[in-house]
Amino acid sequence: MLTNHPTLLAFLQISKKVATMDLSKKQILSKGKRLLINAALKLTADTRNLNGLSLRELAREAGLNPNTFYRHFKNIDELGLAILAEIAGRIRQPLRDLRRQAAESITGKLLNDTDWERDPELSFRKSMEVTKATVGLFFDYAADNADAIILGVREQHGASPILRKTIREMMQGFANDMAEDIQQLNLLPPIPNRVLQEVSESISREMFQLSMDYIERPNQRQDIIRKAEKFITTVMIGTTTLHGYGPLMGQALQAFQQEWASTDQEPELSSL
Amino acid sequence: MLTNHPTLLAFLQISKKVATMDLSKKQILSKGKRLLINAALKLTADTRNLNGLSLRELAREAGLNPNTFYRHFKNIDELGLAILAEIAGRIRQPLRDLRRQAAESITGKLLNDTDWERDPELSFRKSMEVTKATVGLFFDYAADNADAIILGVREQHGASPILRKTIREMMQGFANDMAEDIQQLNLLPPIPNRVLQEVSESISREMFQLSMDYIERPNQRQDIIRKAEKFITTVMIGTTTLHGYGPLMGQALQAFQQEWASTDQEPELSSL
DNA sequence: AAGTAAGGTATACAAACGTATACCTTGAAA
């Protein structure tokens, strides 16, 4: 019997506590924390940044006494970290699901890792369709979770060093996921992992940037989607070409060229 | 004689006034404005954002009476706009100069627009060297003007809608410049203007994002430079390939592949 | 020489802020 081992006992106790909390409210956070986080998300969404919030204002919005804030957080930064943890949960896994969903709906079954040798052209075409579907779903998701996206992007280069650092790590995590998914779903031919990782970083960055525009400028959404699709396509073609797969997909490239020929010539509509 | 024309007279008077102001201080801004702008740049540089500043704090830093603020600005947003105008001047033209400087130092004389037909491979290689030089100079410039860059990037998705809008327009301006320079310096083969514009937008966005890392993480600078170079190369190869120039530069691509083969395999060093 | 606009100052005050201290409620552990 190991149940007398002190560390194990401690672990069991913690597990039990977490389990109870999970059952009680189906979320780990206590009521006050929830209220304060929601208040912060609401207040920052439009024209505020986190450290422009006063904790009195926060408490007011949450319907709590100002001092209650201290029961949950030492300062605003700590609140910020809790919010980021919440956001990560709201975004990270859904993003992966969304990619798988897109991949499966396009390719029927997933792309096979030998497909790139047998028919690189078709593989690339399918892969780009998956990309398009993913882009669409991502922007939808971003618009649905506007408050979280706004806060995240806003604080990415915001005033608090610790939040900046945390967000950098989150973004790195997103990029890791993307790289892993590209590999697992065979969205690109075999390419060194480091390269995949860096390409994914650039693409995530651009996607989050564009999603801010997507949220803020509803009448530009179609154009933003097109931009994102084209950006990713360009980067992926650049990457594959750089790694020697260029000559193999000649026909597919022509198809892309034709597809964008019309929009490429359009005059810039400088609206708003 | 036209000198009696009222509008012209008015114009001459304004010209005279501007000229005098220019002479008196070699800058258009009055002393108080200067002090307040500098104070704001100093205070926001590290761990603040613009609308987290109080105007009393600003005045204190500037060595002025709190009320003096109102002699120059209606509110913090107006101060912000003045700062952005200042930043634009500090960045826009220098950026163009820097690109020309890089281009001329690499190519001796500028690339000719027929070079891409005659020897696309050499043209691309030269073009990429110009890119590298530009990236290096840009990051240096960013580090030297850290306060301006930080404020700009921070407020790009910051709390104030009007500043956001202004910065969006500034970024668009930078992208326009870049597209124009790519064309004038023949850094890419003939490509539709719209495409050039959009590629430039993506590259500027990424460059400013990376420049924040460059500023904040001095010990990662070499790696960040490499990432930027590689990103731009990838995008440019993607763009040219998409527009049918791929087959023409086969050899050059292999050169790039080899150049990055070593770094591509390196393990991720997850420092700090 | 007088007038005027721009830039700077001094004083004042209500409002909002962060936070300290102390007390109350409740649910679960002992």
Add this chain to the structure above:
DNA sequence: TTTCAAGGTATACGTTTGTATACCTTACTT
């Protein structure tokens, strides 16, 4: 059943803030 920690409240105080009012100086304009 008592104990106790967690979460919430009430009151209070010193600071800082935005801004109003009024006055002063300087440099041009006329």
